[in-house]
Amino acid sequence: MAEVLVYVDHVDGAVRKPTLELLTLARRLGEPVAVALGNGAADTAATLAEHGAVKVLTHDASEYADYLVVPKVDALQAAHEAVSPAAVLVPSSAEGKEIAARLALRIGAGIITDAVDLEAGDEGPVATQSVFAASFTTKSRVIKGTPVITVKPNSAAVEAAPAAGAVEALAVTFSDKATGTKVTARTPRESTGRPELTEAAIVVSGGRGVNGAENFAIIEALADQLGAAVGASRAAVDAGWYPHTNQVGQTGKSVSPQLYIANGISGAIQHRAGMQTSKTIVAVNKDAEAPIFELVDYGVVGDLFDVVPQLTEEIKTRKG
Amino acid sequence: MSLRIVVTVKYVPDATGDRHFADDLTVDRDDVDGLLSELDEYAVEQALQIADEADDAEVTVLTVGPEDAKDALRKALSMGADKAIHVEDDDLHGTDAIGTSLVLAKAIEKAGFDLVVSGMASTDGTMGVVPALVAERLGVPQVTLLSEVSVEDGTVKGRRDGDAASEQLEAQLPALVSVTDQSGEARYPSFKGIMAAKKKPVESWDLSDLDIEAEEVGLDGAFTKVETADARPARTAGTIVKDEGEGGKQLAEFLAGQKFI
Ligand SMILES: Cc1cc2nc3c(=O)[nH]c(=O)nc-3n(C[C@H](O)[C@H](O)[C@H](O)COP(=O)(O)OP(=O)(O)OC[C@H]3O[C@@H](n4cnc5c(N)ncnc54)[C@H](O)[C@@H]3O)c2cc1C
Numbered sequence: 001m002a003e004v005l006v007y008v009d010h011v012d013g014a015v016r017k018p019t020l021e022l023l024t025l026a027r028r029l030g031e032p033v034a035v036a037l038g039n040g041a042a043d044t045a046a047t048l049a050e051h052g053a054v055k056v057l058t059h060d061a062s063e064y065a066d067y068l069v070v071p072k073v074d075a076l077q078a079a080h081e082a083v084s085p086a087a088v089l090v091p092s093s094a095e096g097k098e099i100a101a102r103l104a105l106r107i108g109a110g111i112i113t114d115a116v117d118l119e120a121g122d123e124g125p126v127a128t129q130s131v132f133a134a135s136f137t138t139k140s141r142v143i144k145g146t147p148v149i150t151v152k153p154n155s156a157a158v159e160a161a162p163a164a165g166a167v168e169a170l171a172v173t174f175s176d177k178a179t180g181t182k183v184t185a186r187t188p189r190e191s192t193g194r195p196e197l198t199e200a201a202i203v204v205s206g207g208r209g210v211n212g213a214e215n216f217a218i219i220e221a222l223a224d225q226l227g228a229a230v231g232a233s234r235a236a237v238d239a240g241w242y243p244h245t246n247q248v249g250q251t252g253k254s255v256s257p258q259l260y261i262a263n264g265i266s267g268a269i270q271h272r273a274g275m276q277t278s279k280t281i282v283a284v285n286k287d288a289e290a291p292i293f294e295l296v297d298y299g300v301v302g303d304l305f306d307v308v309p310q311l312t313e314e315i316k317t318r319k320g
Numbered sequence: 321m322s323l324r325i326v327v328t329v330k331y332v333p334d335a336t337g338d339r340h341f342a343d344d345l346t347v348d349r350d351d352v353d354g355l356l357s358e359l360d361e362y363a364v365e366q367a368l369q370i371a372d373e374a375d376d377a378e379v380t381v382l383t384v385g386p387e388d389a390k391d392a393l394r395k396a397l398s399m400g401a402d403k404a405i406h407v408e409d410d411d412l413h414g415t416d417a418i419g420t421s422l423v424l425a426k427a428i429e430k431a432g433f434d435l436v437v438s439g440m441a442s443t444d445g446t447m448g449v450v451p452a453l454v455a456e457r458l459g460v461p462q463v464t465l466l467s468e469v470s471v472e473d474g475t476v477k478g479r480r481d482g483d484a485a486s487e488q489l490e491a492q493l494p495a496l497v498s499v500t501d502q503s504g505e506a507r508y509p510s511f512k513g514i515m516a517a518k519k520k521p522v523e524s525w526d527l528s529d530l531d532i533e534a535e536e537v538g539l540d541g542a543f544t545k546v547e548t549a550d551a552r553p554a555r556t557a558g559t560i561v562k563d564e565g566e567g568g569k570q571l572a573e574f575l576a577g578q579k580f581i
């Protein structure tokens with residue numbers, strides 16, 4: 001059976017959820033061979049094996065942390081040469097897309113980004129994408145070279161599928177371009193203890209209607225009752241009420257949770273672009289004409305300062 | 321020595337308009353109003369600021385696109401760029417990201433550059449890969465997705481706010497940077513700027529000027545193929561209630577019914 005390369009996104013050996021989703025999709029196309037790079041690379045093997053990786057190619061070098069993108073491209077290219085896979089799958093993070101694009105160019109292949117589904121087709125993998133702020137759904141194929149496809153978080157279920165997961169050292173020779181962009185300092189993000197925005201099953205967002213940084217406590221309280229991640233509109237981020245890393249939309253994160261709750265958000269096209277594929281959408285907005293109501297499964301026309309705390313209390317009561 | 325900055329800007333269909341596909345499944349650029357991609361305004365802004373800081377600098381804006389794409393160049397010129405290059409050729413219709421990066425890289429090389437400044441993503445394709453591809457082709461460092469950027473003594477520095485960490489990056493010129501919408505509000509063209517832009521040079525190049533064969537670009541040269549494009553079915557109208565004191569509880573009831581609580 002053909003092998004499919006899966007690029008592993010991990011933090012010091014802890015595999016992030018989107019990579020496990022990729023393994024589910026990869027198994028539809030062939031036998032997943034994972035590529036894990038950098039500090040803790042070998043520690044990823046057990047988890048990857050549980051989810052279907054037949055092999056885990058690992059390599060650690062200081063270059064992965066010290067220089068931007070290119071060392072990882074060099075390594076993925078080495079893995080491509082070693083394996084001759086039927087496809088290369090990469091998580092659709094900002095960095096993932098850059099790595100995938102440069103790899104595609106080097107191996108003379110086409111690239112598809114931000115797939116939300118993948119199926120095996122007669123002529124290679126068929127990728128589903130959601131475009132123009134999710135107003136269209138397209139199906140596309142790479143027609144030259146090994147298909148390189150980046151896949152968005154929450155595009156498939158994580159499935160247990162035990163496989164060998166044999167660890168093999170990947171031989172990597174860095175190109176002379178590998179050290180072009182130096183990372184001179186790195187400040188890790190502080191953990192909030194809440195789920196990762198792009199990975200969360202539920203996202204509770206606040207917009208301009210929240211009217212102040214301190215009021216985001218109301219949004220956070222609801223999120224915590226639901227075990228949700230917190231999102232924000234650009235208006236709330238630009239006002240300095242919430243960090244940009246939590247922005248949902250075209251220039252923020254694109255999310256596709258089971259449930260999205262928009263509070264005090266009007267639903268501008270650029271915001272929709274990042275949340276329209278959510279399975280269930282709920283909004284609280286005091287303006288009955290707000291465009292967000294066109295998207296909702298359930299909407300409450302009302303003041304979020306009344307509705308949201310009442311909702312939070314009610315959930316607390318119901319949970320007992 | 322003068323600092324030569326090339327800014328890549330894309331002319332895109334207006335996101336607030338009714339964007340759709342043409343019969344050949346390329347983005348329909350005829351029936352929708354176009355404009356300079358808002359995310360590329362940030363690139364023009366940062367290029368102008370870097371040029372202001374330098375002793376001597378020249379900012380060239382470059383676009384690959386149809387006739388109307390000149391509008392995007394005019395806007396960038398009226399913001400303060402010095403000159404413009406428009407790559408236009410009928411054979412470019414349907415070019416994908418790999419092909420676009422080829423055309424941009426050849427044009428940037430022909431123009432001559434020390435620094436390329438791109439936007440974080442185009443507002444139509446939203447792939448966010450063209451800058452990385454152009455850097456790969458040019459063989460220069462990619463210093464991308466910066467929310468802060470500066471150039472001093474032949475070194476470009478910037479801050480990249482990633483998912484897991486915020487990173488300080490550094491590279492030697494020549495280099496390519498891309499900037500995000502967090503890099504600073506883009507200026508509005510002044511009346512003087514708009515008048516001055518009318519007199520600024522706009523060069524037009526076609527594929528032969530760049531030694532690119534027609535087969536390398538366009539639908540024929542594409543590495544990917546869109547097989548189907550369907551309008552997303554309208555969401556079935558949801559339930560909307562007016563809060564009359566019980567809105568939160570009603571919402572909780574809905575969520576419980578959906579098994580979220
Ligand atoms: C290139 C570009 C990229 C962009 N990228 C993004 C992006 O990634 N993400 C994003 O979100 N936006 C983005 N935007 C901005 C977008 O166009 C909107 O300006 C933004 O989404 C508006 O945020 P908002 O809905 O919070 O604010 P508003 O549009 O001001 O809406 C606030 C809403 O809150 C309601 N409200 C007020 N008070 C209350 C209350 N007490 N109770 C209940 N409801 C209340 C109001 O009725 C209103 O509907 C982008 C714009 C551009 C040009």
Ligand SMILES: Nc1ncnc2c1ncn2[C@@H]1O[C@H](COP(=O)(O)O)[C@@H](O)[C@H]1O
Binds near residue numbers: 328357383384450451
């Ligand atoms: N046709 C084009 N002409 C000029 N610049 C472009 C073009 N396409 C993409 N770019 C540049 O590449 C960036 C990212 O585009 P994309 O990868 O298409 O999302 C844009 O912000 C532009 O700076």
